[in-house]
Amino acid sequence: MYHAEERLIGDGAKNQAPMNPANTVFDAKRLIGRRFSDSNVQEDMKLWPFKVIQGPDDTPKIVVTYKGQEKEFLAEEISSMVLGKMKETAEAYLGEVVKNAVITVPTYFNDLQRQATKDAGTIAGLNVIRMINEPTAAAIAYGLDNKSDIAGKINVLIFDLGGGTFDVSVMTIEEGGIFEVKAVAGDTHLGELCKSVNPDEAVAYGAAVLASKLSVRNTPIPTSRSKQYYTAYDNQTAVDIRVYQGERSKSTDNHLLGTLSISGIPPAPKGVSGVMVCFEIDANGILTVTAGNISTGKVEKLTITNANGRLSKEEIEKKVKEAERYKYEDQEFKKKADAYNALEDCLYKAKNKIKNCKVRSEILKEMEKAIAETTKWLTDNQAAPFAELQLKMVHLEFVCKPLF
Numbered sequence: 001m002y003h004a005e006e007r008l009i010g011d012g013a014k015n016q017a018p019m020n021p022a023n024t025v026f027d028a029k030r031l032i033g034r035r036f037s038d039s040n041v042q043e044d045m046k047l048w049p050f051k052v053i054q055g056p057d058d059t060p061k062i063v064v065t066y067k068g069q070e071k072e073f074l075a076e077e078i079s080s081m082v083l084g085k086m087k088e089t090a091e092a093y094l095g096e097v098v099k100n101a102v103i104t105v106p107t108y109f110n111d112l113q114r115q116a117t118k119d120a121g122t123i124a125g126l127n128v129i130r131m132i133n134e135p136t137a138a139a140i141a142y143g144l145d146n147k148s149d150i151a152g153k154i155n156v157l158i159f160d161l162g163g164g165t166f167d168v169s170v171m172t173i174e175e176g177g178i179f180e181v182k183a184v185a186g187d188t189h190l191g192e193l194c195k196s197v198n199p200d201e202a203v204a205y206g207a208a209v210l211a212s213k214l215s216v217r218n219t220p221i222p223t224s225r226s227k228q229y230y231t232a233y234d235n236q237t238a239v240d241i242r243v244y245q246g247e248r249s250k251s252t253d254n255h256l257l258g259t260l261s262i263s264g265i266p267p268a269p270k271g272v273s274g275v276m277v278c279f280e281i282d283a284n285g286i287l288t289v290t291a292g293n294i295s296t297g298k299v300e301k302l303t304i305t306n307a308n309g310r311l312s313k314e315e316i317e318k319k320v321k322e323a324e325r326y327k328y329e330d331q332e333f334k335k336k337a338d339a340y341n342a343l344e345d346c347l348y349k350a351k352n353k354i355k356n357c358k359v360r361s362e363i364l365k366e367m368e369k370a371i372a373e374t375t376k377w378l379t380d381n382q383a384a385p386f387a388e389l390q391l392k393m394v395h396l397e398f399v400c401k402p403l404f
Contacts, residue, residue, distance in 0.1 A: 021049035033113030080123035135169035
């Protein structure tokens, strides 16, 4: 909170809020990593006593009056003030400088919100070594507090009901403190402070335990998947890789996260030169896509943290529903796309093999005619239905039987 002559954080700000509501800022989690035009932000603004305006690139800015002048702050700056205060409190208690931290975030936070929270930690002078979901942190604390009660493997449902957030985790806890997260969910507009336990303390305790395990290594444990792709045509020297998020079979029906390009691929026949693409999600939920030229070793990297990046929880749910609704359409599209690609590959092989094929001249002319006609037909009928593509494939294979 910004008083006329000073800045108050924590209990001091809370105690003076009724006397100075317009300059008392809270709910930074509901703003961080979002855009001013976001429907959630617009709804929340109706309930906040402080002023929020639209900044550059549609970023929301909080406006307060301090020492007679209006000041504008990003949500990251507000969060950094809170984190800075916690850093000071921890240093006073421990009697030493605090550099590293594990920060907890609501389950529903997307990439942009997580990255913005990490930025807030950096602004506060902290090295954020990991970000974990708040109910997961609470579960870690629960498991340690109840070690003697755990025999074998137990299933635990963690409700993290706090001020302005509501998160749930389903976990298994085994003897020896082994935790496995099975599922997480959350909603920013549900729940209120639970008096029977102190959720803030449980979450902070869980984060602290995890931090003690990470401080030595200071590296996150990533989840990744790699796949190798090959050139689509002869002498191809560059590849554009578009990264989408969604459930649809057709790439353009999904949400484009970003694009990266690989160049300098040595000229070679179709399907010879390759590119290795790796998708990696780090412990903070940030997606990084790496593409490497297998021949040259050149690597390009794309980190999805921008405003046009990953989808929000609501957008993901919408995409899943769309995928269910269009499931049949997607299956038909995939079937047609596979048939088109198969016919294209068949033509490519036929064109290469006919050069060295030794058959009677009339048979050779018939095969050349079939290849030329099918090539022209495929160029002119890229939207042809599955049945026609299959018919063309059967005809080509029949006429060019000596080649296969």
